[in-house]
Amino acid sequence: MAEGEGLQQHPCCGICMEPMAPTEAHLGGVGCEQAFCSACIAQAGHLKVESGGGTLRCPYASCDGALC
Ligand SMILES: [Zn+2]
Ligand SMILES: [Zn+2]
Numbered sequence: 001m002a003e004g005e006g007l008q009q010h011p012c013c014g015i016c017m018e019p020m021a022p023t024e025a026h027l028g029g030v031g032c033e034q035a036f037c038s039a040c041i042a043q044a045g046h047l048k049v050e051s052g053g054g055t056l057r058c059p060y061a062s063c064d065g066a067l068c
Helices: 005-009 038-050
Strands: none
């Protein structure tokens, strides 16, 4: 699976879809291989607190992983 390899240089945030530098990418939690920008991770953290904690799910419908 060599195709698409070049896209790895600028992963897109799984939430806002903005391209970001690899160094800006925050990986999802357990079982999640998507990357998210720091702003969206921060927002997700707020939602997590407001909803009483617990596990925040990855926004990808096809992903069963947890987010941060
Ligand atoms: Zn984002
Ligand atoms: Zn995921």
